[in-house]
Amino acid sequence: MTKLFIADLHLSEARPDLTNAFIHFLATKATQADELYILGDLFEFWIGDDEQSPLQQQITHALKTLSEQGCRLFYSHGNRDFMIGKRFARECGMTLLPPIYPCEMAGERTLLLHGDQLCTDDEAYQRFRRITSWPWLQWVFLHLPLSRRVKIAQQIRQGSHKGKQQKSRSIMDVTPGSVNDCFEQHQATLMIHGHTHRPMIHELSLNNGQKVRRIVLGDWNTDLWYLQIDDRDINLISQPITSAE
Numbered sequence: 242m243t244k245l246f247i248a249d250l251h252l253s254e255a256r257p258d259l260t261n262a263f264i265h266f267l268a269t270k271a272t273q274a275d276e277l278y279i280l281g282d283l284f285e286f287w288i289g290d291d292e293q294s295p296l297q298q299q300i301t302h303a304l305k306t307l308s309e310q311g312c313r314l315f316y317s318h319g320n321r322d323f324m325i326g327k328r329f330a331r332e333c334g335m336t337l338l339p340p341i342y343p344c345e346m347a348g349e350r351t352l353l354l355h356g357d358q359l360c361t362d363d364e365a366y367q368r369f370r371r372i373t374s375w376p377w378l379q380w381v382f383l384h385l386p387l388s389r390r391v392k393i394a395q396q397i398r399q400g401s402h403k404g405k406q407q408k409s410r411s412i413m414d415v416t417p418g419s420v421n422d423c424f425e426q427h428q429a430t431l432m433i434h435g436h437t438h439r440p441m442i443h444e445l446s447l448n449n450g451q452k453v454r455r456i457v458l459g460d461w462n463t464d465l466w467y468l469q470i471d472d473r474d475i476n477l478i479s480q481p482i483t484s485a486e
């Protein structure tokens with residue numbers, strides 16, 4: 242049984258190289274897998290399932306084709322595409338996961354998540370996350386004309402980019418306390434997430450003495466990153482984007 246995990250591709254019209262690399266990945270590597278888990282931020286931003294841009298249609302088609310070939314697809318929302326909804330998931334043949342998904346991987350109790358929830362020192366971001374999760378605000382946003390939604394999303398991206406220049410690297414990482422609590426609360430020994438763009442397999446001891454592993458997926462930019470789990474064998478792999486096309 243082969244399972245693949247990816248996150249933080251940030252696909253957009255501005256990076257056709259990433260879109261090509263992803264479509265190539267789906268048509269080659271992923272066809273040999275039984276399950277593909279996308280742990281958030283597949284897109285640069287998502288403003289509603291009704292957008293149906295050429296990029297979205299291209300990605301929908303590629304994901305649908307893979308799911309029809311028998312690979313099961315799962316999606317965990319990121320901080321940029323938290324509004325991906327049931328319609329897009331159905332069109333792609335993907336199952337939407339809850340924000341923290343406990344499951345069994347490599348014979349261990351495992352948690353799958355985007356990872357932004359664990360960056361609890363980033364108070365401005367956590368406030369932003371709370372506010373944008375309000376259902377009435379999402380409802381209002383989703384009923385604005387598409388052109389207006391694109392402008393707002395671009396403004397928020399700019400605000401985010403500027404905000405990040407003022408923040409230290411450590412503020413934008415997960416906090417040891419939130420990681421510990423998340424493992425203990427779910428009695429898990431393995432965690433897989435993205436978001437921080439700091440790919441690594443961390444081995445650590447919880448406050449209760451339990452040994453655990455936290456695997457951080459890399460973002461797709463100059464390199465593509467994926468995690469492959471074959472039964473109990475775990476490999477975090479990267480390749481230059483150009484060689485993957």
Ligand code: LP5
Nearest residue numbers: 286320321365366369373379382394396397400401404413
């Ligand atoms: O994404 P990344 O890695 O660059 O930074 C994140 C955090 N930023 C975000 C914002 C996203 O990048 C953009 C999301 C676009 C969503 C589109 C739909 C919007 C719909 C809203 C409907 C209800 O998540 C960043 C973290 C960083 O990760 C590391 O963890 O620090 O957090 C921030 O930058 C948040 C800021 O601190 C505060 C938010 C600034 C918002 C400015 C809004 C100004 C314009 C509003 C116009 C109406």
Ligand code: MN
Nearest residue numbers: 282319320436
């Ligand atoms: Mn993210």
